[in-house]
Amino acid sequence: MTESSAVYRRRRIAAIVGAAVAAALIVFAITQLTGSNAAEPSKGGAPRAEATPKPKPAAELPRGGRTILPDFRVVAYYGAPQDKQLGALGIGSPTQMTKKLERQAQPYARKTRPILPAMELIAVVAAAHPGDGDRYNLRQPDSVIRRYLKAARKAKALLILDIQPGRSDFFTETKRLRKWLKEPDVGLALDPEWRMAPGQIPGEVIGSVSAREVNATSAWLDQLVTHYNLPQKLLLVHEFTDDMVPEAQLKPRKGLAYVMNVDGFGGQALKIAKYKGFAGQDQQFRRGFKLFYQEDQGMMSPAQVMRLQPRPDVVVYE
Structure with missing residues (x-):
């Protein structure tokens, strides 16, 4: 055998071995990707078709559907567990409050x-002392939020996370709550x-707050709704003075049930006049009304509230 023939044979053997190794690797890869039986014909002779995975159903609201407004009328209890002075929600356990809330909400129901x-x-609770980072606020621990979310879900209710930012800002505090806000039954105030x-x-x-800050916050929340294909998400903005929020500069968002909530306590005539004043400013947002069990002078009944126009x-009850 000549040297050239020997070289040729060695090269050919190497090529055959290489091809065999390559083929083995391809078969192994296919087996790993499709399963060891992917190349085996079924008993009928035709390859088995893989089952098409069912698409995950879109998340719905606690009481069905994906639109909050105008499909429902929302009735809420406001507060925190640290002190009953913070509102009605903090009086008693979360489970106890859901039962009271259901009774309070029923007069507002219509067929x-x-x-x-x-x-x-x-x-996020505003505080009179600087605290961490000189924020002048206290952030609820996850355990508290989780407890209220569990109670809300048991009652087929929404959980709304309210932010009193102190010297922080709404955008920063809202982004911190992302893991909760990406849930289909959690809104923002x-x-x-x-x-x-x-x-x-x-x-x-x-x-008070600038339109720029509110618009940045609402845009981020709207993007979250789109990204996770969430149902319409409730966004409440509380106001009780004309210069608290520059409402005319706020931008509506497609994925949000955007509500300007008339806040502030007082007598019935004052509260009604204030509501009419705010309701007449801009028609691009929905309207909310807040009642105070302790501070209102002659708290309005549900029948009186339902006579407001619009x-x-x-x-909201505090």
Whole structure:
């Protein structure tokens, strides 16, 4: 055998071995990707077709459907467990409050428009002391939010996370709550009364917020709804003075049930006049109305609230 023939044979053997190895690797890869029986014919002689996975159904609201407004009228309890002075929601256990909430909400139900109860938990509580990072707020631990979400789900109610930012801002505090807000039954509330400028202390002055900050926050929340294919998400913005929120500059969002909630306690005539004043400003947002068990002078009944024009889409009890 000549040297050239020997070289040729060695090269050929190497090529055959290489091809065999390559083929083995391809078969192994196919087996791993499709299963060891993928190449085996079925008893009928034709290859077995793989089952098409069923698409995951779109998440719905606690009482069905994917649209909050105008399909439902939302009735909420507001507060936090740290102190009953923070609102009705903090009086008693979350489970006890859902039962009281259901009773309070029933007079607002109509055959053509059922009620959707909600628990508005103050997830970020404004504080008179600097605290961590000089934020002048206290953030609820996950364990508290989880407890209220569990109770809300048991009652087929929404959980609304309310933000009193202190010297922080709504955008920062909202993004922190992302893991909760990506749930289909968790909404958001912004409380500009407690949005402090540098040097201001919660409780000493009435706060306010820029349209830019609210628009950035609502845009982020709307994107979250789109990304996770969530049902319409409730966004409440509380207001009780004309300069608290520049409403005319706010942008509506397709994925949000966007509600301007008329806040503030007082006598019936004052509250009705304030509601009419805010309701007449802009028609691009839904309207809410807040009642106070302790501070209102002669708290309005559900029948009186339902005589307001336009009828509130959201009613909050503190």
